[in-house]
Amino acid sequence: MNSPIPLSLASHPPADERELLRRADALAGYTLWELSAQAGLPIPANLKRDKGWIGVLLERYLGARAGSKPEQDFAAIGVELKTIPVDSGGRPLETTFVCVAPLTGNSGVTWETSHVRYKLARVLWIPVEGLRTIPLARRRIGAPLLWSPNAEEELQLRRDWEELMDLIVLGKVERITARHGEVLQLRPKAANGRALTAAVGEFGQQILTLPRGFYLKKNFTAQLLARHFLL
DNA sequence: GATTGATCATGG
């Protein structure tokens, strides 16, 4: 079941989408054991303390620049990379982190210039077997999908983003739960419960609260992956 | 079993 294309690490970013997709296609079918061996990256016993390990591993093969900049992974060609854990039916096992939510300085922000829209404008989705019943080393990489939101998806995202940002601006961030939003949700995104950041309180005063992140709900990612399989 | 809220590692 392995791809006939030999594994090779990327030494530079892809020049265009076609090259990126060619690299991603070449990984489909391989196990994490095979990829980690070729990359010289030891496999952790589990992901408990290495939650981003698969993402970092795939970045090496695709030529993404590792770093902590609020940029797309392949900024030169405007593409974001997302690995997504899936079950045996290709359905997402987890929500997908998009970006940190700005909790202050939001007067006049719009969907058009939002970080969420920028990050999701073009995404290379790479499904990876994620069931914990499968040992990490034996999990396989799936077929990649280069995606942009269609009109309906962008409208869904926009509606949720505007609802959530309204609440943030109105000082109601601490009243927001993960149940808000149809396809986009706001949840804590922090190292731990003691990491606090500034936000706007109910009376317009500054408060300290947990940093939040925007996440794609599983119903949304499930649909976009399903579209891929059915077409 | 699915979901929400909490958490882990690393680098600047």
Add this chain to the structure above:
DNA sequence: CCATGATCAATC
């Protein structure tokens, strides 16, 4: 602290 990469695990 904030950004990157996400998954864990208590609770519903």
